[in-house]
Amino acid sequence: MGSWVFFDVDDVLYNATLLKRMARENAVLAMVEAGLPVDFETALKTLLSIVAEKGEDYPRHFDDTLRALGLKVDPRVVAAGVVAYHDTKRAFLKPLPRVFQTLMSLREDGYLLALSSPGVPVKEWEKVIRLGLHHFFERAWFGEPDEPRLERAVRELEISPESAVYVTARPEAVDAAKSVGLLTVRIRSGGSASLDSTVGPDEEVLWAWQAGEAVRSLLPKR
Structure with a gap:
């Protein structure tokens, strides 16, 4: 897997x-x-x-x-x-440049993709569906604060947290993911671009399309 x-x-x-x-x-x-x-x-x-x-x-x-x-x-x-x-x-409401290609290439390389955010579930799904990206994701966890939501995802998937990566632009989400034990990729963009997380991410990129290579550097495809 x-x-x-x-x-x-x-x-x-x-x-x-x-x-x-x-x-x-x-x-x-x-x-x-x-x-x-x-x-x-x-x-x-x-x-x-x-x-x-x-x-x-x-x-x-x-x-x-x-x-x-x-x-x-x-x-x-x-x-x-x-x-x-x-x-x-x-x-x-459009995907960021090359996000579609990034998700497709990760799927083709055997990575399993999921969504995870603290937003209201119906609103989050509405955005992802309007973006035309919903078919890339196998699972989704929405609506809870970052740490308990990510803990639940790890528990339900029955995986070790260090074998998975969380990609986010929010510094507080980096801290939550690190506390759970997940690897992290921080996209330094958006409203929180100037803010730092308390714990540094494992990888940091400027653009969403660069996240694919950051993921591969942390978890080489099997």
Whole structure:
């Protein structure tokens, strides 16, 4: 049996940082055009503070933005933001360059690929399916914090952690994977590019397409 390679989703398979920024900016523009009586910069700054406070998966970012601005929740304005946000994500959700080829070559070399991220399972699968990459992955673990989620994956696969690799762009995920005993490849990109993990990764690359060779250097194909 081949070695397992776990892939995070955001800023690994696609440029999540750029896409979210574009989607939020377009949402605010649409809200202003729909009658939001606040300038773009103020509204965007308020929205970003709500996202930072409530988290990425909170379902009422736009409602709370209006409240934080001292306004009543206007369904028309909120709907304009929601439509623009999702239209932007659907239009620009594309795999990072050469990710498709990287996953294909790893599969062809006998590696077993899995997904693992702390995101909401349905939302994570929606992204991966829209990216057209879902058929590369044999298993997936979503929704839990990094360490217990990775521990569960190792346990359910009945493998030793040092025989598998986790590929991620998040420094905190590197630390969690190392604490579980997994080998790690850090992609130094996205919103966390300037941040370091407490424990250094086994390999570090700048671009997602370089992860394939990093995996092979840690776990040569059998």
